[in-house]
Amino acid sequence: MTDFETFLLDGRPVRFTRGQTILEAALAAGHYIPNLCHHPEFRPHGSCKLCTVKVNGRLGAACTVKAMPGQEVASDTPELNGTRRVLLQMLFVEGSHFCPGCEKSGACKLQALAYDLEMLTPHFEHFYPSRPIDASHPDVLIDFNRCIMCELCVRASREVDGKNVFALAGRGTASHVVINSASGKLVDTDFALSDKAAHVCPVGAILPKRVGFAVPIGERLYDVDSISTQAEKRVGEEV
Amino acid sequence: MTKAAGHHPTELDVVLARHGRDRLRLVQILREAQEIEGWIPPETVAAIARALDIGVGEVESTLEFYSFFYRRPRGAYVVLFSDNITDRMLGNRSIFDHLARRFGVRRGEVSSDGLVSLDYCSCTGLCDQGPAILVNGVAIPKMTLARADQIHDLIRSKVPITAWPKEFFQIDHNIRRADMLLGSPFVPGSALKAAIAMGPEAFLVEVKRSNLRGRGGAGFTTGVKWEAAKKAQGDERFIVCNADEGEPGTFKDRVLMQYYPERVIEGMALAGFVTGARSGLIYLRGEYLYLKTPLEEKFAELRAGRLLGRNILGVEGFDFDVEIHMGAGAYICGEETALIESLEGKAGRPRIRPPFPVVCGYKNKPTVVNNVETLCKVTEIALQGGATYEGYGTKQSTGTKILSVSGDVERPGIYEFPFGVRVNQVLDEAGARNPKAVQISGASGACLGIREFGRRVAFEDVPTAGAFMVFGEDRDMFEVARNFAHFFAHESCGFCTPCRVGTAIQAKLMDKIANGHGTQYEMAELTHLREVMRAGSHCGLGQTAGAAIADTIGKFREDYEKRLAHKDFEPAFDLDAALARARSVSGRDDAASHILDHA
Numbered sequence: 001m002t003d004f005e006t007f008l009l010d011g012r013p014v015r016f017t018r019g020q021t022i023l024e025a026a027l028a029a030g031h032y033i034p035n036l037c038h039h040p041e042f043r044p045h046g047s048c049k050l051c052t053v054k055v056n057g058r059l060g061a062a063c064t065v066k067a068m069p070g071q072e073v074a075s076d077t078p079e080l081n082g083t084r085r086v087l088l089q090m091l092f093v094e095g096s097h098f099c100p101g102c103e104k105s106g107a108c109k110l111q112a113l114a115y116d117l118e119m120l121t122p123h124f125e126h127f128y129p130s131r132p133i134d135a136s137h138p139d140v141l142i143d144f145n146r147c148i149m150c151e152l153c154v155r156a157s158r159e160v161d162g163k164n165v166f167a168l169a170g171r172g173t174a175s176h177v178v179i180n181s182a183s184g185k186l187v188d189t190d191f192a193l194s195d196k197a198a199h200v201c202p203v204g205a206i207l208p209k210r211v212g213f214a215v216p217i218g219e220r221l222y223d224v225d226s227i228s229t230q231a232e233k234r235v236g237e238e239v
Numbered sequence: 240m241t242k243a244a245g246h247h248p249t250e251l252d253v254v255l256a257r258h259g260r261d262r263l264r265l266v267q268i269l270r271e272a273q274e275i276e277g278w279i280p281p282e283t284v285a286a287i288a289r290a291l292d293i294g295v296g297e298v299e300s301t302l303e304f305y306s307f308f309y310r311r312p313r314g315a316y317v318v319l320f321s322d323n324i325t326d327r328m329l330g331n332r333s334i335f336d337h338l339a340r341r342f343g344v345r346r347g348e349v350s351s352d353g354l355v356s357l358d359y360c361s362c363t364g365l366c367d368q369g370p371a372i373l374v375n376g377v378a379i380p381k382m383t384l385a386r387a388d389q390i391h392d393l394i395r396s397k398v399p400i401t402a403w404p405k406e407f408f409q410i411d412h413n414i415r416r417a418d419m420l421l422g423s424p425f426v427p428g429s430a431l432k433a434a435i436a437m438g439p440e441a442f443l444v445e446v447k448r449s450n451l452r453g454r455g456g457a458g459f460t461t462g463v464k465w466e467a468a469k470k471a472q473g474d475e476r477f478i479v480c481n482a483d484e485g486e487p488g489t490f491k492d493r494v495l496m497q498y499y500p501e502r503v504i505e506g507m508a509l510a511g512f513v514t515g516a517r518s519g520l521i522y523l524r525g526e527y528l529y530l531k532t533p534l535e536e537k538f539a540e541l542r543a544g545r546l547l548g549r550n551i552l553g554v555e556g557f558d559f560d561v562e563i564h565m566g567a568g569a570y571i572c573g574e575e576t577a578l579i580e581s582l583e584g585k586a587g588r589p590r591i592r593p594p595f596p597v598v599c600g601y602k603n604k605p606t607v608v609n610n611v612e613t614l615c616k617v618t619e620i621a622l623q624g625g626a627t628y629e630g631y632g633t634k635q636s637t638g639t640k641i642l643s644v645s646g647d648v649e650r651p652g653i654y655e656f657p658f659g660v661r662v663n664q665v666l667d668e669a670g671a672r673n674p675k676a677v678q679i680s681g682a683s684g685a686c687l688g689i690r691e692f693g694r695r696v697a698f699e700d701v702p703t704a705g706a707f708m709v710f711g712e713d714r715d716m717f718e719v720a721r722n723f724a725h726f727f728a729h730e731s732c733g734f735c736t737p738c739r740v741g742t743a744i745q746a747k748l749m750d751k752i753a754n755g756h757g758t759q760y761e762m763a764e765l766t767h768l769r770e771v772m773r774a775g776s777h778c779g780l781g782q783t784a785g786a787a788i789a790d791t792i793g794k795f796r797e798d799y800e801k802r803l804a805h806k807d808f809e810p811a812f813d814l815d816a817a818l819a820r821a822r823s824v825s826g827r828d829d830a831a832s833h834i835l836d837h838a
Contacts, residue, residue, distance in 0.1 A: 164294050170733065
């Protein structure tokens with residue numbers, strides 16, 4: 001009975017193995033904690049802060065805090081969900097996220113989380129950034145106006161593809177993803193549609209061309225089930 | 240503007256060779272590469288990327304992060320006005336406007352002849368002798384309209400800065416109250432001799448007994464930090480002196496480095512003696528460029544006296560040397576993990592902690608990061624022992640603290656008090672003029688009103704990294720908080736959502752109130768936003784960026800309310816402002832082309 005360890009997530013025991021973060025352990029056990037910049041294949045990043053939880057009364061990002069036996073973790077509380085809703089609103093106004101005109105609609109994690117956390121309005125004044133689109137690549141389009149600075153593409157390209165196509169530059173709200181070529185254009189890199197980096201964008205910033213509506217709206221990933229239900233179901237299937 | 244081909248690569252090659260084409264030295268390389276043309280053109284970016292064997296994007300990532308790196312041509316003379324609230328109180332804006340008129344150049348622009356560019360920058364650490372400016376990186380305090388005219392003439396006549404009157408660059412120490420540290424004579428080498436006589440273990444016991452806590456603000460126990468670095472696994476260790484004194488309103492580290500450099504450097508060597516580190520790095524903020532050469536001359540002097548280098552004071556195997564890394568205009572690099580990222584030539588984005596620097600710091604090796612003042616304090620402990628030290632200050636905050644006092648006082652400058660001193664006493668000694676508020680520990684600190692002037696400066700009551708800005712009864716605390724809001728929006732590193740977006744929204748809301756469009760709704764918004772930023776931010780910057788606003792809303796609400804529109808709500812969209820472009824296109828600016836609804 002004691003060959004595994006547990007912590008408490010919203011009062012429920014969650015098993016974990018040493019070295020796992022709270023988020024990894026929770027997701028593996030089928031308990032959803034909202035997240036955007038996390039990806040199971042990459043090292044924790046901790047920038048979106050959607051997964052902020054209370055660990056023994058102290059706030060921390062669940063993706064960076066290691067699970068420890070006996071921890072009491074609060075996640076699904078009105079207070080924390082309220083904070084998450086504000087963080088989503090911040091991301092919505094910082095970029096230009098016009099869901100009805102975005103081909104990622106229905107398969108976008110930002111949109112799915114906004115539905116799941118019942119974000120009803122963007123609330124804050126829009127920033128209306130003006131970031132030029134990069135359509136230079138034959139197979140992939142980048143609309144930087146939808147970028148949420150999660151650096152998943154940066155990490156995927158470096159860690160999985162071994163290519164180093166992207167980098168995050170700038171500071172504050174001037175932060176932006178740059179492309180590692182003299183022209184600054186994607187076409188002048190060795191980026192390919194088969195790269196991991198072409199498929200990790202949680203929003204509609206990096207889009208494979210010519211497949212935008214292959215899956216009709218209404219039948220897409222999060223059209224069927226909410227993002228939290230998906231995460232919980234996925235574990236059920238594996239077991 | 241274009242130089243002959245083949246000319247600038249040679250100069251750049253010299254820079255690259257000097258730094259061994261080492262990617263970890265990218266910030267230093269960019270600083271020096273910029274000196275070639277005054278900015279960093281795309282071909283230089285490409286050449287650096289090739290030489291360091293990294294992507295162009297990685298060079299851009301560092302380049303675009305720091306305020307003092309330029310991707311577009313700048314004037315031959317770059318004039319930056321320090322824009323801390325204390326500079327504003329001393330009239331920096333009217334001097335700026337005067338100079339801008341005389342040069343016929345607008346903020347952020349280069350004059351058409353390429354001679355000069357004018358802009359504002361964050362606090363330059365000269366609050367006791369402001370308003371201050373930087374000309375091509377070199378500080379000039381005590382600006383007046385007359386001095387601005389002189390500078391205008393010198394620039395117009397293209398006189399090199401090295402030939403400008405020496406008194407322009409005279410920076411005073413303004414030490415008004417000296418105590419344990421500032422008032423004691425110090426013989427270089429004496430602290431090292433005392434520590435060597437004790438041995439590293441016994442000296443560490445003394446440091447721990449003194450209960451010395453870090454003077455950078457967080458107050459972590461120095462002895463515990465050293466011990467952790469000493470015990471951590473690693474074939475190499477580093478001592479980093481955090482001289483990125485960027486907190487608006489603080490300037491005591493500048494004085495320590497200028498007038499007490501032996502103490503600072505010997506403190507680093509003592510840290511090396513205890514932990515076994517052989518390399519020390521001083522991370523000097525870009526604004527303090529004028530301190531670089533004097534410090535390096537001091538290194539040479541100490542090497543000659545066997546107080547740095549190999550076999551220090553003849554002790555076989557006690558090797559320790561120091562070098563300077565310059566910052567380039569980024570407040571966040573005062574955060575120790577952001578500082579380490581910057582030391583490694585990257586953008587200064589704070590790391591995830593744990594692991595802490597004592598285990599995994601510079602080059603992923605055990606690293607001690609200590610504040611300038613903390614390092615001075617350890618020389619005292621070596622000389623006087625931990626127990627004597629412990630008897631000074633309060634139980635939880637031992638020893639003395641150096642305060643940087645500025646604002647509405649007769650005698651701005653440096654004050655060293657034992658910890659536990661009451662705010663009132665500092666105000667009295669500095670000659671405060673009818674103070675209504677004190678901002679302690681800078682923009683990220685606490686704003687105290689009159690009723691709190693009996694509180695004590697100590698980690699257990701009002702902690703401080705040293706800033707002590709005084710505001711007289713006629714000052715507008717809304718404008719103080721608004722200045723800080725823009726500071727944080729400018730300095731947020733952009734890594735995490737709550738700080739990157741939150742600081743920008745906060746600044747917009749403060750502007751909305753300043754423009755007469757604010758209501759009680761905005762007040763509630765600011766308060767809520769502060770909670771989200773405090774709860775979610777990755778590091779101390781975002782966690783404290785709303786504090787001054789929350790404090791001033793709580794204590795000086797009338798300074799906000801007098802600006803509020805008497806409505807329940809005003810939309811963020813400002814119809815009149817939105818018509819500005821149409822007015823500009825149609826060449827109209829008459830009353831009928833404006834929508835007036837300031838009812």
